[in-house]
Amino acid sequence: MTQTTAESAVRKQRAQIRVRTLRTDRWWLAPVLTFAGLFLFLIYGFWAMFDLSMLAGSYIAPFSSPCLAAATCPEGARLFGFAPFGDWYKLPPGLLILAFPGGFRFTCYYYRKSYYRSWWMSPPACSVAEPHSKYTGESRLPLILQNVHRYFFYVAAIIGLILTYDAVLSFRDADGNWGHVGLGTVILVVNAVLVLCYTFGCHSCRHITAGRLNHFSRHPLRYKAWTLVSKLNARHQQFAWASMVSIVVADLYVRLVAKGVINFPFA
Amino acid sequence: MERHEYDVVVIGAGGAGLRAAIEARQQGKRTAIVCKSLFGKAHTVMAEGGAAAAMGNVNPNDNWMVHFRDTMRGGKFLNNWRMAELHAKEAPDRVWELEAWGALFDRTKDGKISQRNFGGHEYPRLAHVGDRTGLEMIRTLQQRVVALQQEDEKLHGDPEAYIKVFAECTITRLLKEGDAIAGAFGYWRETGDFVVFDAPAVVLATGGIGKSFVVTSNSWEYTGDGHALAMLAGANLINMEFIQFHPTGMVWPPSVRGILVTESVRGDGGVLRNSEGRRFMFDYIPDVFKDKYATTEEEADRWYDDQAGNRRPPELLPRDEVARAINSEVKAGRGSPQGGVFLDVSTRLPAAEITRRLPSMHHQFKELADVDITKEPMQVGPTCHYVMGGVEVDADTGAASVPGLFAAGEVSGGMHGSNRLGGNSLSDLLVFGRRAGAGAAAYIDGLARRPAAAAGLVEEARAEALAPLERTGGENPYEVHHELQRTMNDLVGIIRKSEEIGEALQVIEKLKERAKNTASAGSRIYNPGWHLAIDLRNMLLVSEAVAKAALLREESRGGHTRDDYPGMSPEWRRKLLRVTLTPDESGVNVEERVQPSMRSDLISLFERGELEKYLTEEELAEYDAAVKES
């Protein structure tokens, strides 16, 4: 406040420009594409949740990994050989798993931006007016719950490691002998790498490694980890999309192999 | 009419103004800061290189005496030696103080403030933050003002009880009672309404005069307001003939011509080449600097890694030398396509290192000229950068000859002599800003009675300010301004001749007549045409002062180069040119004064061999006597 005493004769109000935006570029394109991309992903995820053909040789479909319930998982697909949920669990297996990576992505700082913009249009693009008359953001319920993101990260980190384990197991053939490399192996490995890059580039992870510290120099190892996470974090959006595409591709591929739709020799 | 009563009114919210205001407030004085722009936009943000302070963090051999010597050398011994002494002694404390207010300078390995090399400084001495040191400083001081306001809010319930910023407000006249300062008169840029400040002390911190030249690194604010206000109030200016042309300003595209390319480009390894690819600075090392600068490219290149064992590259000569060298190369037809020379850092440092050390230069060239400085050389040429001259002040208190008037920073004169070293201005602002604030506070404490502005002065000031709005069909102020800029640039620029200066003075006379007849269309609300018409008075007075002083000084020294008197004369070193206003306020007079001799303990810091280049026989005899005594 620098001009409190100067009594201005001029009435102070914003420039009265009655258009939503004066932008002349195609500002609507990005939200439309984002909307479509997220929508397709949701549809696929919903279908995959109920699909039971998740195992093809040593490949397991990422959406159904780890297999936690004996009733729905064939032998060998279990988490380190166990079925923690035993026989009593009858619901679709995907439901057990997808809540966690789903929640991780839902509360992810990048995805929040993408769906606030494209689904909720708050705002649809920079300097384009949003259609809502009231706005409180993440300052109260329910959106204040977004702050649980770090807990989803803990679980997502475990799931990322399980997907890596699955990718390692995919180097076995259908009989369990090591040395197999098929197209599925490559797809699962690429997927695991992208998922790890996305998961460990998470803003919460960056905070946990060293972001919360004020003296990097007193914690050289944590600072190193932070530097690495920061590099991944700078590409968080790219990894979010890349891993989302790769996980759908990997999942669909395994299911199509399991269903016998794909059956060429190097599958 | 809006009226405010304060103890101290500080005009200008750059480094010097803010530091003065902080000091006055810390000493319990009610302080107003009046500035033409928004708070925090002052020209200080443009300073890039750093603040020179002999902290000895990088080279422990550095101390105030070395800094003092460098400053005097840079100013060609025309400096006010007391100012140079105070500056060298107090700069480290001022820099450390900033750190305690939240400034984050770049660090050395052991966690201290890092210091960089700069032209004319014997050791790495400039505290810096990348290449945006000025911004760091202005922000720190701005936040210090806010901190004091928060304190006042807790104590008095009003954050503006003791220090208040009047932003976008221009002062057009100082008010007096008899000889003494009684206040200031100005207008709000926003509304055009007038405002009067009643205050026994005014600190001028208005910066420089660059807007009287076409090619300048200065912003529109640099219209010499403080210089003119001081003269109009009866104070004197000194050293007005000395104007620093920074050797490296951008030359292309035309719209950014003059914008600064920081000296740190050269400090960090950048070299100057002409169109033939030659590092021409080796051809321009003057005799007085022969033993301090490398004579071969090999030695110069070794210096960047081993500064103790090698002499520094000639690219780091003081600014006046480099500017003249570039000027000569361009005149000899060895310039770059757009009329400058090449400054190349792309072949000297890896790209990542360039973007780390010179981020804002990289950004500036990329955005403004579409040049990637990590891949190609820049084109640079001299640009009007700094005026060494200014209000004649007392070194210890910043007091001008008019009681109650103080000045600090670029608007004051003497500290830098005939040429300022890079990095010495940011520390100058801090050291003398504080001293002027303290000086004003002490002056008030000693006052028996607060002067009250003489009746009629306010009315006269009001009529003067309104005149351009009330005329119709007069001169376009933009055209008058543009002609003044071209005249000063072409005729009183980097190289001067007696006939050309004479011609310039004739043009200025004509422009003065035209300026009296300017008319500004539109209302009083934020009307830039009107503001310019008012500023023209100041620019014309200052330009006349520069031209008249330049005509009189028949030698070449620092920021004053006479084609017809190319040498430096020891006789002229003893003379100061003092500018005063003519009694009818229509123009200026210049008179010769004697430059006081240096105190004996200070002059003994120099070797006789060096002094022989600058001093008269008589002065050398005094030196011999001083040395014998000690």
Place this chain on the structure above:
Amino acid sequence: MGYKAKFRVWRGEGGEGRLEDFTVEVNEGEVVLDVIHRLQATQTPDLAVRWNCKAGKCGSCSMEINGKPRLGCMTRMSTFEEDETITVTPLRTFPVIKDLVTDVSFNYQKAREVPSFTPPADVKPGEYRMQQIDVERSQEFRKCIECFMCQNVCHVIRDHEENKPNFSGPRYFIRIAELDMHPYDVADRKEPAQDEHGLGYCNITKCCTEVCPEHIKITDNAIIPMKERVVDRKYDPLVWLGSKIFKRQR
């Protein structure tokens, strides 16, 4: 080289106004601010525009060019087609004084609400010892030139005037982050960030980062880390439990 460009410039005082059309000469290498200045010098001497350094360092000439917040001095004319009409308006989030000049005092008000740097009482000037890696994060935020374009573009206040009292805006979130990450600052800034400065209003849609002329990663490096630090303090039971058990300070 030169050509005639079509400009639509918002003109008016105190909010009331309209877009006026101009045809004006443009030369090679010029930026939008040059063209505005040419308008002043040749056609509309009283066209109000704020500017200072003309080098992208002071942050005075913020305006909206074709609907986007930009610095007039850093927007090159060569980025537009020659036959394109270029629309220039004042910042939309702040009251207009005249033409392109807005009253940005909101920001100075908010600046005063953030408690200043608070060092420990026993450290004297000259005794500060900090490693470069410990100051680098805060240094990024101190690059801010206070152009207030992030404040202007943020939909929290751009589209909802009523949020202004409860929301300090991106400029002051980076200020809070700068101080919270400062190795010597001892003031508590996490709870006030959420409770007084409205950090929770931010839905990280990143327009502040998009418009920042200094390319400060406002969202990724300041707002999100601050949100995480607030979670530590206010919402994470594990951290709370840990701090009780290990008696960690804060």
